[in-house]
Amino acid sequence: MADALVFGAPNALASRIADALGDALHARVRYQRSAAENAAPGVAICTTVEAFAAGAPIMVLADGEAPGPAAPAAERAAILGILAQAVTGGRYVRIIPDKESAKAWAGHLRAESLFAGSNIDRLYIVGATGAGKTTLAGKLGPSLGLPVTELDLEFWGPNGEDADGRAKTTERVNHVRELAARERWLIEGGYWRALAPAAERANAVIHLDLPSALVAEQRNRRGPTVKRSFLRRLRFTFWLKSYPLVEARLLRRELARTAHITAVFSVRNQDELAAVIAGFSGAPAPADPPT
Numbered sequence: 001m002a003d004a005l006v007f008g009a010p011n012a013l014a015s016r017i018a019d020a021l022g023d024a025l026h027a028r029v030r031y032q033r034s035a036a037e038n039a040a041p042g043v044a045i046c047t048t049v050e051a052f053a054a055g056a057p058i059m060v061l062a063d064g065e066a067p068g069p070a071a072p073a074a075e076r077a078a079i080l081g082i083l084a085q086a087v088t089g090g091r092y093v094r095i096i097p098d099k100e101s102a103k104a105w106a107g108h109l110r111a112e113s114l115f116a117g118s119n120i121d122r123l124y125i126v127g128a129t130g131a132g133k134t135t136l137a138g139k140l141g142p143s144l145g146l147p148v149t150e151l152d153l154e155f156w157g158p159n160g161e162d163a164d165g166r167a168k169t170t171e172r173v174n175h176v177r178e179l180a181a182r183e184r185w186l187i188e189g190g191y192w193r194a195l196a197p198a199a200e201r202a203n204a205v206i207h208l209d210l211p212s213a214l215v216a217e218q219r220n221r222r223g224p225t226v227k228r229s230f231l232r233r234l235r236f237t238f239w240l241k242s243y244p245l246v247e248a249r250l251l252r253r254e255l256a257r258t259a260h261i262t263a264v265f266s267v268r269n270q271d272e273l274a275a276v277i278a279g280f281s282g283a284p285a286p287a288d289p290p291t
Contacts, residue, residue, distance in 0.1 A: 002044045007052040008062030020106035064098040077271040084279025093263040105260035125188040127208030130219025133188040143281045151189025192251040199258040207266045
């Protein structure tokens, strides 16, 4: 079996990741196009889903430039499903979105030499209001045996009011740090300012980065979950309108900064979401993208 697999088109990002792994493992880097080639040791850059599905103790997705402009969207969904199953099974998984993240990750490897995987004891789900965080947490919490914490309830209470005075950003960050200090948890919420304390402790992060139109449709179908005054509704509406332009970009930036220390699954459509749910729930991941 290969020591490590990197999925990506033959490009600078995939090569940089593979070279960093090769240096850390003192292993040769090669290309792998089929599962049959997985018997050879070393670091393999996989250019097909079938080759990557063969698995290895270390599995990394070069996400910024892979699977490539001509690849079908279903290919990325299949890869995310494979990685979700791998990280749930205790393998070392990373999803590197860009060259800056690759640089930070390579430095982390040199400094720490950490390749140990772990079971999913701590999972963090983030995304916009209406993206489906609570629904996803309700599915994965029981299947993984993790207690679920909703940050909306922690911060605002069941009626949408500030629950216990933690309205300030610093107080919220400190509270998330306290929640994340526990040994086992599933935390879901969309607060980018409070992301780091939980993301740094999580075995994996799922970012529901779904299209704005889909999120709005889901939110409208669900209806309001809390009661708000007229002024609060105006502020909330403005926040929702500005979310794709401001909050979503800040959330992506913060997640990119943690990509070197945990597996960040950025889910961009319903097919990818279904694959990630199946992978984390223990269902077999597809070796080939669905047709």
